[in-house]
Amino acid sequence: MMYYGAKELARSFRTVRGNTIQIAEEIPENKYDFTAAPDCRSVAQTLVHVAFVSALHLHLHRDERVSDLNTVNFMEIIQPIGAEEGKPRTKAEIVALLKSRGDEFATYLEGLSEAFLAETVMQPTGAEPPTKTRLEMLLSPKEHEMHHRGQLMTVERMLGLTPHLTRQMQERMAQHAPAAR
Numbered sequence: 001m002m003y004y005g006a007k008e009l010a011r012s013f014r015t016v017r018g019n020t021i022q023i024a025e026e027i028p029e030n031k032y033d034f035t036a037a038p039d040c041r042s043v044a045q046t047l048v049h050v051a052f053v054s055a056l057h058l059h060l061h062r063d064e065r066v067s068d069l070n071t072v073n074f075m076e077i078i079q080p081i082g083a084e085e086g087k088p089r090t091k092a093e094i095v096a097l098l099k100s101r102g103d104e105f106a107t108y109l110e111g112l113s114e115a116f117l118a119e120t121v122m123q124p125t126g127a128e129p130p131t132k133t134r135l136e137m138l139l140s141p142k143e144h145e146m147h148h149r150g151q152l153m154t155v156e157r158m159l160g161l162t163p164h165l166t167r168q169m170q171e172r173m174a175q176h177a178p179a180a181r
Helices: 006-026 042-065 075-087 091-110 114-118 134-158 164-176
Strands: 121-124 129-131
Touching: 006 042, 006 091, 006 114, 006 134, 006 164, 042 075, 042 091, 042 134, 114 134, 121 134, 129 134
Parallel strands: none
Antiparallel strands: 121 129
């Protein structure tokens, strides 16, 4: 019996995506071109990148059901994704993209069987470990998104915004603080 399965995977992905969407909604559209440093993605580019991260995993696990990553031509998969990421979009279009791509991926995840999640996939030659379960691999889009969400929260601070997760924590702490005398 698996304690962390498809439903938990989908739920946790939806939580992460929901937090990313809230950040996307809170950053003003006139700041979507902001970059934290030279050679970094802008806010808009980062959000669109996050929206498309799951495309690779849908291709590998849903569309092709790859069992050996050594057989995959990653450039063939990544180039069209990169072309999609490069299209200009408004803030509203980016938020809608985050929602629709997130819903698609989470819906896919929640329908997976324990047997499918337990299947092993050969990793590229020389990788350690040499195999991973599909569950391990399907956790990575969430982890990747959390990495970029951390970047976006730093950008929010640079723009003078307090990230919503920080505000929520401050509110919880204030509720538990002893009353001032």
